[in-house]
Amino acid sequence: MAVAPYALALPLVFALLSLAPAPALGGCPAACRCSFAMLQCLEPNGITSIPALATQESENVTEIYIENQDALENITEIDLAYYRELKNLTVTSCKLRLISINAFQFNLKLQYVNLASNSLEHISWRVFHFLPLLNLAYDTIKGEELMESVRIVQAAQGERQYGEAWRVINEMTGRKRSKEGQVEGHSPKERVTTWFNHFQSLLGTIADGAEESIPAFLQNLPIDDGPFTVSLPGRSPQ
Known part of the structure; x- marks a missing residue:
């Protein structure tokens, strides 16, 4: 019975594979x-x-x-x-x-x-x-990072990018942006309208109650309101 050539080669392949070292994990x-x-x-x-x-x-x-x-x-x-x-x-x-x-x-x-x-x-x-x-490396890298932030702030100020400068400063100091004084609104136009309505209401409202009369503290002072003359001023009255 004839044997296929590849059938004879298979045992040889398996023998060679068995001699190859298995990869060592780790x-x-x-x-x-x-x-x-x-x-x-x-x-x-x-x-x-x-x-x-x-x-x-x-x-x-x-x-x-x-x-x-x-x-x-x-x-x-x-x-x-x-x-x-x-x-x-x-x-x-x-x-x-x-x-x-x-x-x-x-x-x-x-x-x-x-x-x-x-x-x-x-x-x-x-x-x-x-x-x-590793304290030395820690301090050195932290210092380099700080100096880089300072350079960014200086560059932003030089280009009048004040928002970017304050963002970096707040990041350096750990400060969070305060919401105090911020006007509510989803757009600049809405915020302007809010400010306008606020001041319109504030300035257009008359204060409650009668105005208090404030008497003059000094009256009938000897003030010369005539033509200007070159003379030394006299002594102020006591």
Whole structure:
């Protein structure tokens, strides 16, 4: 009986597949090197996020060093959740654009962060408020954010955009816009009409009660109302 050629090839394919190693979930990525306390990802464009190692591996890592990863754009709130012993984090020369406000909420031992040469446009100081050991970075970023707000206010005032200036000032100080003194109305025309009616009613109303007569305090004063002459004024009467 003739045997189809593909039937002979199937056992060989299965044998080769059985020799191939199964991918290890949570293992060290091929583009990285993992040791007991350090995770390094130096091979360009080898990862798209911070690797998630197995729990027994990540719990001992104290340093992560990543560079030259164009696809690494975000650090989310769960990327570093299992690196609770992390002390040093370096992510440089990547395309990092966004860091979650809760990115470091589980990394209370973090002392050093290097995010140089990325595409970050803004880092909120709130990103680091979980980190009591990173006071210098916290204060520096908060100060930079404050100075940027001051520059926005100055630019808005220079362009007479006073509404924008006050918006930034209120945001900096935590003040909420007061509704006191605001006129009700769904449009500027309605608010003008409300003001007009208010003052028309106010100015067109006669006060109740008779007017009180106020007597003059000084009467019959010796005031000279004749032609002007050049002379020294006399002493005022007592």
